[in-house]
Amino acid sequence: MVVYASSPVQKVIGEFEIDSILSSSPEMLWEETRDFSGISESFFFEYFANKEVGHAIKIKNTLMYDKPKSIKDDFNVAPPQSFAYLR
Template sequence: MKVLLSIKPEYAESILDGSKHFEFRKSIFKREGVEKVVIYATMPVGKVVGEFDVDGVLAMEPRKLWKETKENAGISHNFFRSYFSGKDKGFAIKVKNPRRYDTPCALNEVIPNGVAPQSYRYL
């Protein structure tokens, strides 16, 4: 199963260039069996730019999550703390085999209504 994730362009680029090994989320997929993530780079890019395989999901208290992921987080500790402020649990999707599309595509080529998901959408 695949999901579409909306990701800020700078983080999408870091995933695709191999420097960001985790995608952090405040909430995670409800369904099991998600094997691939399709990356929608939000505005100003506004395109579906690539995908990666899911190599597992870490779910834990944010302080522990940072200790586990900080070496390859691809974000600053300040951003991480701000993002998870007030949360008891955080999630980190492990990125495996990131692939950049040769030609980025419009969102309406992937989902019929062409509306970007706030968090994720099953494909």
């Protein structure tokens, strides 16, 4: 996966591999991810409000680019709204 930082950066800043996809109740998911999520408990439960199941991506092998890349010039893709497939 490559990581695109939206405004004001508007560049691809790095990449990572997916280790696994976690799926469980929001309560169980919070217990499993809270030490690594980078968000507050209140934000987490607001995001998953009224949901029986939540999903999270466990990542590995992160790589932060020394120099961010242009998504258009280096990947030939328009900036995504949420995600885009690269070939």
